[in-house]
Each structure stands twice: as C-alpha cells, then as structure tokens.
Amino acid sequence: MEHAQLTEARPYHHGDLRRALVEAGRRLLEVEGGAGISLRAVAREAGVSPAAPYHHFRDKSELLDALAIEGWDQLAEQMRAALSKAEPGRDRLVTLGVAYVQFSKKNPAIYRVMFDCSQNHETMPEKLRDEGAYRLVCDTLVESGIDPRDEIGLELAAVAVWCAAHGVAEMVGFKEFEPLQAHLGGEEAFLRAIFSQLDLFRPRSAVAVG
Amino acid sequence: MEHAQLTEARPYHHGDLRRALVEAGRRLLEVEGGAGISLRAVAREAGVSPAAPYHHFRDKSELLDALAIEGWDQLAEQMRAALSKAEPGRDRLVTLGVAYVQFSKKNPAIYRVMFDCSQNHETMPEKLRDEGAYRLVCDTLVESGIDPRDEIGLELAAVAVWCAAHGVAEMVGFKEFEPLQAHLGGEEAFLRAIFSQLDLFRPRSAVAVG
DNA sequence: GGATGATCTGATCGTTGTCAAGATTGGCTT
DNA sequence: AAGCCAATCTTGACAACGATCAGATCATCC
Numbered sequence: 001m002e003h004a005q006l007t008e009a010r011p012y013h014h015g016d017l018r019r020a021l022v023e024a025g026r027r028l029l030e031v032e033g034g035a036g037i038s039l040r041a042v043a044r045e046a047g048v049s050p051a052a053p054y055h056h057f058r059d060k061s062e063l064l065d066a067l068a069i070e071g072w073d074q075l076a077e078q079m080r081a082a083l084s085k086a087e088p089g090r091d092r093l094v095t096l097g098v099a100y101v102q103f104s105k106k107n108p109a110i111y112r113v114m115f116d117c118s119q120n121h122e123t124m125p126e127k128l129r130d131e132g133a134y135r136l137v138c139d140t141l142v143e144s145g146i147d148p149r150d151e152i153g154l155e156l157a158a159v160a161v162w163c164a165a166h167g168v169a170e171m172v173g174f175k176e177f178e179p180l181q182a183h184l185g186g187e188e189a190f191l192r193a194i195f196s197q198l199d200l201f202r203p204r205s206a207v208a209v210g
Numbered sequence: 211m212e213h214a215q216l217t218e219a220r221p222y223h224h225g226d227l228r229r230a231l232v233e234a235g236r237r238l239l240e241v242e243g244g245a246g247i248s249l250r251a252v253a254r255e256a257g258v259s260p261a262a263p264y265h266h267f268r269d270k271s272e273l274l275d276a277l278a279i280e281g282w283d284q285l286a287e288q289m290r291a292a293l294s295k296a297e298p299g300r301d302r303l304v305t306l307g308v309a310y311v312q313f314s315k316k317n318p319a320i321y322r323v324m325f326d327c328s329q330n331h332e333t334m335p336e337k338l339r340d341e342g343a344y345r346l347v348c349d350t351l352v353e354s355g356i357d358p359r360d361e362i363g364l365e366l367a368a369v370a371v372w373c374a375a376h377g378v379a380e381m382v383g384f385k386e387f388e389p390l391q392a393h394l395g396g397e398e399a400f401l402r403a404i405f406s407q408l409d410l411f412r413p414r415s416a417v418a419v420g
Numbered sequence: 421g422g423a424t425g426a427t428c429t430g431a432t433c434g435t436t437g438t439c440a441a442g443a444t445t446g447g448c449t450t
Numbered sequence: 451a452a453g454c455c456a457a458t459c460t461t462g463a464c465a466a467c468g469a470t471c472a473g474a475t476c477a478t479c480c
Contacts, residue, residue: 013445013458038436049460051439056458060437115380122385155390159381160407167377170325171369175332180365197370199409223427223476248467259429261470266427270468 018056018066020046025067026110034109039063061120068117069125071110075103076132083136092140094195097165100133101191104169111169137161164198228266228276230256235277236320244319249273271330278327279335281320285313286342293346302350304405307375310343311401314379321379347371374408 014020024045028037039060040050057063082099086092104111118124128134137158142148146157168191171177181190224230234255238247249270250260267273292309296302314321328334338344347368352358356367378401381387391400 017458039438040436050437051461052459054438119380119383124384124386152390152393156394156403157407159387159390160404163377163381163404164374164408165377166381167373167375167379169377170329170380171373171376173329174334176334177369180362180369183362184366193366194370194373197367198374227427249469250467260468261430262428264469 014046014048014052017046017048017052021053021056021063022066022070025063026070029067029109029113030107034112037109061117064113065117065121067110068114069127071107071114072125072128072132074107074110075100075114076128076136078103079133079136083140093137093144093161093200094192096136096140097161097168097195097200098188098191100165101169101172102187105173105187108173115166134158134162161200164195164200168194224256224258224262227256227258227262231263231266231273232276232280235273236280239277239319239323240317242319244322247319271327274323275327275331277320278324279337281317281324282335282338282342284317284320285310285324286338286346288313289343289346293350303347303354303371303410304402306346306350307371307378307405307410308398308401310375311379311382312397315383315397318383325376344368344372371410374405374410378404 021042025037025042028041028045032041039053042063043050043053046052053063057066079096079099082095083092086095118128124134125132138154141154141157141161146154148154172187172191172194177190181187184190184193231252235247235252238251238255242251249263252273253260253263256262263273267276289306289309292305293302296305328338334344335342348364351364351367351371356364358364382401382404387400391397394400394403
C-alpha cells in the first residue's frame with residue numbers, strides 16, 4: 001500500500017489512535033462545548049468506528065480522564081508562565097489565581113472535565129500534587145511567608161486558596177456579573193478585586209490549630 | 211370510580227403530576243445521584259409513561275430547572291435557620307458559609323443541578339436575588355459593617371463571599387482532604403478554618419474602587 | 421348531555437454507551 | 451522468508467435515552 005499516505009485511504013491500523021482520540025476530544029470540547037462530547041463523536045472526529053476507542057480506553061470516563069490529565073498539565077504550564085512573567089511583588093498569589101481563572105474561562109468545558117474527573121476518583125492525580133498547580137500554590141505560599149515546616153498550616157492555606165480560585169473560576173462566567181466587571185475596569189481588575197476581598201494577596205502566617 | 215383512592219388503579223389523570231414529577235426527581239437525585247437521573251427514570255418513579263412529563267415540561271432541562279428552584283428554596287431556608295440558631299457574634303458570615311457548604315455536602319447532586327441551571331440560564335432566578343441566599347449574604351455583610359449605600363462595594367463583597375462558599379462547597383468533598391479535616395477536629399472546624407483563612411469572618415468595609 | 425381542550429399512553433425515530441464476533445495487520449519465531 | 455499470534459479496527463447488535471406524534475381517556479364548561 002504505497003499510496004496510503006497520499007490518498008484518503010487510511011491504513012487499517014491507525015498508528016497512534018490513542019493520541020488521536022485525545023486530541024479529537026480536546027478539539028470537540030473547545031468547539032462544541034461539554035454537552036456535545038460523546039464517545040461516538042470523538043471516534044467520528046478521529047475518523048474511526050464507534051467501537052475503536054474501546055481498544056485504548058476501558059470506558060468513556062477513561063477517555064475523559066486522559067483529557068483531564070492533559071488539561072491539568074496545560075493549566076500548570078500557564079500558571080508557571082504567568083508567574084515568570086510577573087514582576088516580583090508580594091501579590092504573586094493573585095497572579096496565580098488570575099491565571100487559574102483565565103484558564104478556566106478560556107477552556108470552560110475542559111476545566112469542567114478536569115474537575116469532575118478529580119472529584120469522581122478518590123484522589124487527584126499525584127502529578128497535580130507533585131509537579132502541578134497545587135505545588136505552585138504551595139511554593140508561592142511559602143514565598144509569601146508561610147512557615148514550610150508547619151505542614152498543617154501550609155496545606156490548610158493551600159486548600160483555602162484553591163477553593164477560592166475554583167469558586168471564582170466557576171462563578172465568574174455568570175453573565176450577571178458583567179456590569180460589575182465592566183465597572184471595575186475589565187476582567188483582570190474584577191478578579192483582583194475579588195481576590196483582594198478574600199485577602200488572598202496578603203502575606204500570611206500559619207493559622208493557630210486547635 | 212369510588213375505589214380509585216384505595217386500590218392500585220390510578221386514575222388516568224394524575225391530578226398533580228407536575229408536583230409528583232418534581233418530587234420523584236428529588237428522590238432520585240438523593241438516592242441515585244446526579245448520573246442516574248433521566249426523564250424516563252423520573253417518569254417511571256412517578257408511575258407514568260415516558261412521554262407524560264412532556265405535558266408539564268418542554269424539556270428535560272425544564273424539569274431540572276424546577277428541581278433547581280426547589281433546591282434554592284431549601285438552601286435559603288437552611289441558611290436562615292442556621293443564622294437564627296447562631297448566637298449573635300461577628301462571625302455570622304462564617305455561620306452562613308458553613309450552612310451553605312453543609313447543604314451542598316448533604317445534597318451534592320441537587321446542588322450540582324442548582325448550579326448548572328443557574329449557569330446555563332443567563333441570570334440566576336430573581337427569587338434567589340430578592341429573597342434567597344444572595345439576599346441573606348448581603349444583609350449579613352451590611353451587619354458586618356459594609357456601607358449599604360456603596361452598591362458596588364456591597365455587590366463585590368457578596369460576589370466574593372459567594373465565590374468562596376461555592377469553591378469550598380465543591381472542593382470539600384475531596385477524599386484527599388479527610389486527614390486534614392480529621393486533624394482539625396471535624397468538618398465544621400475544617401470549614402471554619404478555611405473560611406478564616408479566606409478572612410470571611412472579619413468585619414469589612416467597602417473596597418476602594420478605581 | 422355533548423363538545424372541547426387538557427392530560428396520558430403507545431409507538432416510533434435518531435442517538436448514545438457498550439459488547440461480541442469477525443476482518444486486518446504488524447511483529448516475533450523459526 | 452514463511453507463518454503464526456496478538457493487537458488493532460470494523461460490523462452489527464442491544465438496551466436505554468430524549469423527543470415527537472397520533473390516538474385514547476378524562477374533566478369541565480356551555
């Protein structure tokens with residue numbers, strides 16, 4: 001089959017269908033949104049039969065897991081980039097939060113998938129914990145003055161910050177808030193105002209624990 | 211048909227099927243969780259044919275809307291109750307937040323439906339705004355020292371508080387946080403610790419606005 | 421008491437997730 | 451180089467889903 005590459009005729013074996021499926025899924029999530037993603041649609045987009053994905057994923061949910069993992073990587077990357085671009089001040093936490101929220105606004109469907117997967121599985125992927133966004137938050141908290149030896153205090157602070165960012169990420173899309181957003185001078189100002197209301201920008205020390 | 215009430219034979223016309231469907235839906239959400247809710251399942255639970263609901267709701271999503279509205283009512287009620295039971299201190303905002311999160315933990319599927327519906331429609335139901343949970347938050351913020359005449363500052367604070375509560379509500383279910391939760395002395399202590407990390411308990415004044 | 425409109429059923433269509441059985445092929449063994 | 455094996459992909463099927471439509475049933479009002 002020497003003409004395989006040039007004509008429409010795909011080889012019977014795809015080569016790297018797993019990767020192709022994940023990318024097709026990402027494309028669909030971006031274009032169609034979270035509602036229009038079905039296993040069959042992903043297979044269609046990748047140009048294979050509806051049953052083909054089952055040789056690479058046990059479930060539909062396992063495909064979504066793969067999409068989620070890619071999303072977490074992408075998020076961490078963008079947060080890292082935001083941090084490195086920001087001038088060194090003491091509001092680096094807010095920079096991180098703004099990057100987090102902006103990711104979720106630009107990729108709402110993927111963000112939902114990321115979050116649902118982490119919620120359904122018992123733990124978040126350890127990659128997230130070790131080298132991902134969670135780690136970035138902890139590092140930045142330590143920079144801001146939290147004692148890294150107080151593990152409880154650090155974890156509590158990180159969880160709190162994460163909760164705040166997640167909450168903002170999901171509520172900020174409400175059309176209802178657009179007037180307020182405009183009044184405050186755009187999206188980033190809006191986010192900074194919210195985060196400063198939540199006092200996320202202030203250097204903090206460990207909390208007293210019972 | 212004098213025996214209609216006593217025997218199994220339902221009257222052909224249900225009487226108040228709309229109400230029965232909403233209650234069947236609530237039951238299913240509590241028992242089966244959010245995944246196991248289908249229009250057909252709700253109809254089955256209510257004992258009618260799969261097509262019957264379409265005489266009371268245009269859509270599946272319209273049924274979910276009705277479920278969401280009931281959820282918002284229930285949430286506001288529980289928040290009001292928590293507020294009236296709490297001794298008057300200056301951490302009433304935290305009391306409110308704890309009630310909010312506990313509702314979402316006890317009714318996770320309903321909470322998700324509530325939130326999704328509000329997100330898909332352009333605005334949240336005005337009931338929520340006028341007499342619901344949002345109003346409670348605003349009132350409590352004013353109690354805590356926000357100037358009610360500064361509408362922007364008040365709305366910003368309310369949005370921030372709501373974002374925080376929502377974020378905590380969705381992340382607190384993570385199994386991963388259970389050790390931390392136990393270490394802090396149970397769920398309520400955990401929630402209070404998070405909220406205090408976010409500085410939600412402190413009387414606040416209006417934020418400076420550009 | 422009979423017509424009218426609301427309500428419910430039954431059948432049906434297109435779509436989805438999932439599975440089993442068969443076709444096809446890359447790669448290892450000899 | 452020939453042949454076999456296991457991985458991969460397709461075809462066909464099944465149950466369940468959301469949605470629609472024609473027809474059966476009932477309450478209500480003139």
